[in-house]
Amino acid sequence: MANYQILTPKPARVLVIVMRYLGDVLLATPLIRSLRLAYPDAQLDVLLYDNTAAMLAGNKDIDAIISTPLRVNCKQYGVLIKRIFRRYDLVVVTQTGDRPFVYGLLAASTRVSVVPAKGLTGWWKRFFIQRWIEFDNDDTHTVLQNLKLADLLGIAKNFTVVPPQIDNSASVIPFAFLPDAYVVLHLFPQWTYKRWTLEGWLAIASYLNQLGFRVVLSGGGAQEELDYIANIAQQLPENTVNLSGQLSLAELTTIIAGAKLFIGPDTGITHLAAATAVPVIALYGPTNPVKWAPWPYGFAENNNPFNKVGCQKVNNINFIQGKAACVPCHKEGCEQHRQSYSQCLDTLSIKTIKSVIDELLLA
Incomplete structure (x- = not known):
């Protein structure tokens, strides 16, 4: 892995996009913790699906959770775009799908992302992202795959998976x-x-x-x-x-x-x-x-x-x-x-x- 410099030193607003299943969201929390430790004063938000948002309940590393339905209508899409459009200095995308990719394009001009391997559908997405890693479904654990995005940003990695927490008992x-x-x-x-x-x-x-x-x-x-x-x-x-x-x-x-x-x-x-x-x-x-x-x-x-x-x-x-x-x-x-x-x-x-x-x- 190359020794990268941070793309956006001390970004004021960071958006992490994790649009898949409950397990995917939970296994992105080491990356989220890494971002929080690297940018302690930044606004750190996460965009995900409504049915997975509960996995981040009580997570102190996150300032705001932005959730969207799995299937959006035109009105819902418009509301979401208005909320995220060019509102961020840095976007970190953990999935290779089209929807998170498009949201990332809209949310910030500086983006790092996981992309499909070359030769697979969507491999061209790398041309629209400042830095990227190829998705590896065989030989890299999901936690480590996500943390490679921290490598791209030149920040230290934290390996802690953070489960949801209640505020009191x-x-x-x-x-x-x-x-x-x-x-x-x-x-x-x-x-x-x-x-x-x-x-x-x-x-x-x-x-x-x-x-x-x-x-x-x-x-x-x-x-x-x-x-x-x-x-x-x-x-x-x-x-x-x-x-x-x-x-x-x-x-x-x-x-x-x-x-x-x-x-x-x-x-x-x-x-x-x-x-x-x-x-x-x-x-x-x-x-x-x-x-x-x-x-x-x-x-x-x-x-x-x-x-x-x-x-x-x-x-x-x-x-x-x-x-x-x-x-x-x-x-x-x-x-x-x-x-x-x-x-x-x-x-x-x-x-x-x-x-x-x-x-x-x-x-």
């Missing part, structure tokens, strides 16, 4: 009944191809109960997710706590931080759990862990924390990968669509998970 008082020894299970990723089996979750929840740990189920408010978790909850011991659909992301962060253990699939909430320092068992299948494994708490090295293949442990992350010759295939399941099954997850051993639980909770 009042909002979790209704859940103060939780015992000292509980484990949070997050059962439901957004896409089917990332799901573990119903039988597996039932077995693990029952095992934890046998060990004397209260099981707490977390989940979002979508009806399919609520129904899925309710179906599992009614098959578990009566002392199981089902909090699905009842918590904000900031409140969930507080609940997870108080747990003895978190177990979850390849989803944004597992990334969130990793940032709380609680021990995490992450269940992965087709997804490339080099790029998308949870970022270990306290990991501050400029290299990927995980290898591409195999079960691994780094700091608080116990990464469990399904076994198959094709893993990780980087595809959306065996049928290559989001509602597909993934054989590597369907055959992921309950015994393997129990063994890791024993190491973490009984040692």
